[in-house]
Amino acid sequence: MxxxxxxxxxxxxxxxxxxxxxxxxxxxxRPIKLVVPFPPGGATDMLGRIMADKLAERxxxxxxxxxxxxxxxxxxxxxxxxxxxxxxxxxxxxxGTHAISHSLYSKPAYxxxxxxxxxxxxxxGSQVLVVNPAVxxxxxxxxxxHLRAHPGKLTYGSSGNGTALHLTGELFAMHTxxxxxxxxxxxxxxxVTALLSGQIDAVFASPSNVVSYLDTGRLRFLATTGSGRxxxxxxxxxxxxxxxxxxxxxxxxxxxxxxxxxxxxVDRLHAATVAILSLxxxxxxxxxxxxxxxxxxxxxxxxxxxxxKDRWRAVVQRAGVRVD
Numbered sequence: 001m002x003x004x005x006x007x008x009x010x011x012x013x014x015x016x017x018x019x020x021x022x023x024x025x026x027x028x029x030r031p032i033k034l035v036v037p038f039p040p041g042g043a044t045d046m047l048g049r050i051m052a053d054k055l056a057e058r059x060x061x062x063x064x065x066x067x068x069x070x071x072x073x074x075x076x077x078x079x080x081x082x083x084x085x086x087x088x089x090x091x092x093x094x095x096g097t098h099a100i101s102h103s104l105y106s107k108p109a110y111x112x113x114x115x116x117x118x119x120x121x122x123x124x125g126s127q128v129l130v131v132n133p134a135v136x137x138x139x140x141x142x143x144x145x146h147l148r149a150h151p152g153k154l155t156y157g158s159s160g161n162g163t164a165l166h167l168t169g170e171l172f173a174m175h176t177x178x179x180x181x182x183x184x185x186x187x188x189x190x191x192v193t194a195l196l197s198g199q200i201d202a203v204f205a206s207p208s209n210v211v212s213y214l215d216t217g218r219l220r221f222l223a224t225t226g227s228g229r230x231x232x233x234x235x236x237x238x239x240x241x242x243x244x245x246x247x248x249x250x251x252x253x254x255x256x257x258x259x260x261x262x263x264x265x266v267d268r269l270h271a272a273t274v275a276i277l278s279l280x281x282x283x284x285x286x287x288x289x290x291x292x293x294x295x296x297x298x299x300x301x302x303x304x305x306x307x308x309k310d311r312w313r314a315v316v317q318r319a320g321v322r323v324d
Contacts, residue, residue, distance in 0.1 A: 027087050027265050031062040035091040037076025038159065039069045042188030043206040043289055047122065047253055048092045050285055054276040055269075069187055072160030072323070073097040074109060081115040085260035087269065090119070093256045096163035099308035103316040104162040104323045112309055117266050118301040119255040120273045123291035126226030127168055127249060128233060130210050130219045131202045132195055140223045140242035143202075147178035155181045157191045157200040161323040165191075167312060168204040168225065168249050170319040175247050195219065206251065207233055207290030225249040232290050252294070252308075254301060266298050 032055070036048040045067065052063040068076030077097045083089035091097075098112040110116075129140070135154070137143035147154060158166035161184045173179060183200050185191040188209050194200050196218060203210075204225070211232050213219040223242040224230050226249075239247040255273055257266060276282055277293040286293055296304060 027268065028059050028061040030088060031064055032059070032087070033089050034063050034065050035076045035080050035089070036065055036067050037069060037073035037091065037097055038067065039187035039189065040067050042159070043208045044092055044094055044253060046208065046289060047291070050282060051092070051122070051255070051276065054279070054282065055272055058272045058275065072101060072162040074101050078109045080256065081110040081258060083258050085258040087257055087261050087265035089258065091256050092253060094164065094253045095251050095308065095312070096160070098254070098256065098305055100164060100167055100312040100316065101162050102309060103313040104321060106324055113302065113306050115259050116256040117259055117261040118298050118305055119257060119266055119269045120298065121252055121254040121294055121296040121301045121304065122273065122277065123286055124250045124252045124294045125206060125291045126224045126230055127165065127204045127251060128207050128210065128224045128230070128236060129202065129222045130195065130205055131222060132198050132200070133217065133220050134198055135201050135220070137222070138220065140239065140244060143222055144176050144178060147176070147180065151179040152181060154201040155183050156202040156204070157183045157185055157194055158203070159188050159191050160184050160186070162321065164251050165204045167315055167321070170321060171249065171315055172204070172247070174318060175244065211290065230290055231287065270298055
């Protein structure tokens with residue numbers, strides 16, 4: 001290639017790269033909005049506020065949490081999918097919003113892989129099966145027996161149609177050959193209140209949302225869904241220990257930006273996130289709520305979300321769950 005042509009080509013490449021680099025160096029140029037697609041008071045809201053405070057310290061701009069609940073978290077997630085892809089609008093996605101929801105609608109509002117830039121997985125955690133004490137079951141085995149003796153008579157709640165808590169209940173029913181009626185609530189706080197008052201019989205819950213009731217007699221803890229016992233629920237057996245082999249469900253939560261966000265901005269957010277998750281005070285707070293910090297690179301997280309989408313699609317199809 002002649003020298004003049006090489007110089008022109010180099011200049012063109014520089015003109016494309018430099019604006020992106022300059023954009024990343026000036027990021028963030030204004031406050032960042034972190035959408036939590038659920039009401040205040042739940043585990044996702046707690047995690048979002050921890051991340052917002054720590055990101056603000058590292059990025060030098062306020063990070064404002066905006067709770068945008070509704071439709072199992074898809075309303076808030078859609079808002080971010082449609083936002084400008086400049087790193088100033090983020091969403092705290094969960095299993096329900098970014099793995100399950102796409103399979104629940106005949107015309108999904110967004111694609112969790114195509115419409116978002118994955119920044120990092122944040123945490124994983126087990127769920128716990130909890131029942132109201134009025135239910136005549138003191139163990140997982142007696143609960144399953146009671147369900148089989150009264151098909152379709154007991155109710156279980158979740159924080160919304162198509163959420164991970166809802167689909168865990170469906171998966172449990174398929175594994176045990178039982179049938180429970182599902183009742184959807186707008187958020188975790190409302191869900192736990194309904195369980196305490198006896199409006200519903202059971203829930204699959206994040207441990208952080210019910211651990212304060214352990215040993216109080218107000219709720220009965222039957223089993224957790226992880227591979228090992230939850231440190232905060234050490235007296236509660238796993239599903240496997242309680243007699244239900246091959247039943248394991250881990251919920252996860254992660255940070256996303258709109259698709260098309262410049263890679264340099266994604267990388268900066270990822271680096272800040274990994275640093276935050278390594279802080280002792282953050283890890284202590286996560287452990288207290290039943291979470292385990294489990295960051296991933298953007299590329300690995302994007303691939304993980306894709307695999308989770310496929311996994312839960314199979315559950316949705318087998319259970320025949322639809323929300324439209």
